[in-house]
Amino acid sequence: MTTAPRVRRQQPALDNLTLSRKEGWFAFANSPILSTPERLTQTELTNLSDDQLAKYNARRRHWHANLGPIKTPQLVGLHEDLWDIVDSNLQSGDKPKSAVAVDGFPGLGKTTAALAFARDFHAREIAEYGHTTAEGHERIPVCRVGLTGNTGMLDFNRAMLGYFGHPGISRGTAAQLAHRVLDCVLSCETRLLMIDDLHFLRWGNSQSVEISNHFKYIANEFPVTIMYIGVGLAAKGLFSEGESYQDAVIAQTGRRTTRLTMDSFDIKTRSARQCWRQLLLTLEKRIVLAGSYPGMLADELSDYLYARSTGHIGSLMTLINRGCQRAVRTGAECLSKDLLDSVKNDAAAEKARRELESAMTNGKITTRVGTT
Known part of the structure; x- marks a missing residue:
């Protein structure tokens, strides 16, 4: 009994989980631009053998599943604003870096646009400074972390260490893990920190205040631009002053954050x-x-x-x-x-x-x- 020939994928299948590791990010950032499958007429399709048709259709399935991103006016405008903010954050180390929040309703292409920008930023950093740092470390321009509904400081720092592949992920206090993360950021000369799904945090409880303070610590001590991505961040109070202590602490993050959106x-x-x-x-x-x-x-x-x-x-x-x-x-x-x-x-x-x-x-x- 003969079996159908296997169709080799043009590149590894990527998902949000692989982007939580530097290997997955590099696979995404360095993946070649897909080549458009040849456009065949109906007659030419009919003349293909079963094997040829199977391979051709496999290429088209992959192609149609990856038609974007498309440079819409919304995407182009967002990227221009992001470049302004990221490039203006080259201040001396004693100045806190401004953050940016990409906020809006679902289905507007926020994450797709943000990832496209981060990919371009990664390429620019590698082109200008090389694949390794002066000390011989791997250059990792971008770090991406996805949040969950119960993410605390310890979990957040572990997620960042996991992205870099640091062996000290399982032991230590939140402060100790944060120092290890800082070492990774400095050694790998990371300049952009993407925090996706920020809306999963439950703003207003003690844990969200703890995380908000941690974000301020990163903005003060880390040489990175923080890019938050989420749904309805303004409605959750990230940019409002509020009346309670908890609201005020969270609002301080908003004071240092520029809100961008896509329509x-x-x-x-x-x-x-x-x-x-x-x-x-x-x-x-x-x-x-x-x-x-x-x-x-x-x-x-x-x-x-x-x-x-x-x-x-x-x-x-x-x-x-x-x-x-x-x-x-x-x-x-x-x-x-x-x-x-x-x-x-x-x-x-x-x-x-x-x-x-x-x-x-x-x-x-x-x-x-x-x-x-």
Whole structure:
């Protein structure tokens, strides 16, 4: 009995857990840009052998699952602000570094945009200063830590030590672990600390005050820019003054933190609709389906895709990715309303879909650029 040939992956599969280790980060930061699979016609697809078709479809699955990040106006604006803050934090060691918080609703591409920036920052640091420090240590420009709902100082310091692969992760007080982390940061010349999922912390209890004080310690003593990423940080009180002692302590973190956000796509003005259309045109160029054609998204499905995604790029990319996977798997080789209607999207987008579709059907709103 013969078995189907194995398909070799072009690069390791990455997830959020691998990014919590420096090896995973380097794999992400140094991974080559994916090459676009050759666009074949329906006839050329039919002429492929079973083995050739399996390998071609495997490449397309991987490609469509990694269409981003796309340089939308929101992403470009966020990156410009981040460069301003990171580059301005080259003060002398006696001055605390300003932090930045990327805040906003889910599905706006915050983490994707932040990771893209950190990857560019990593590349710039390596290009300018080399892969090793003057003392011969591995240069690790970026450290990324993901939080959980019960993260305390000890857990946070352990997570940072785990990222660097330090052997002293299992023993010591929070203060001792913090000193080991500082040694890692100084030895590896780390300059950017990403703290993801900050919204998981329960602001207002003693543990959150403890962590907030720890963040201030890092800002004062570590030569790094802290980048917080989270959902609804302003609503949780990170940037408010508050009245209680706990609120005041947390608000002090906000005083040193610049809040940045990313907006969803709007269609109220002609220029805003033009941005939406440009996004769809960019996606059209990246989609590799035998039956795709100019205007497949930007002309035929513009209103539909906006209603299905509510203008959130995360929901849009999920829908396009899943639609392309189904189009390849079923042989449809094209994205259409009928095909996408059979594809499920995230719950938040689906909940708001009907209201938007009704407004578009009644002519109250539209994504068409030609309207005023």
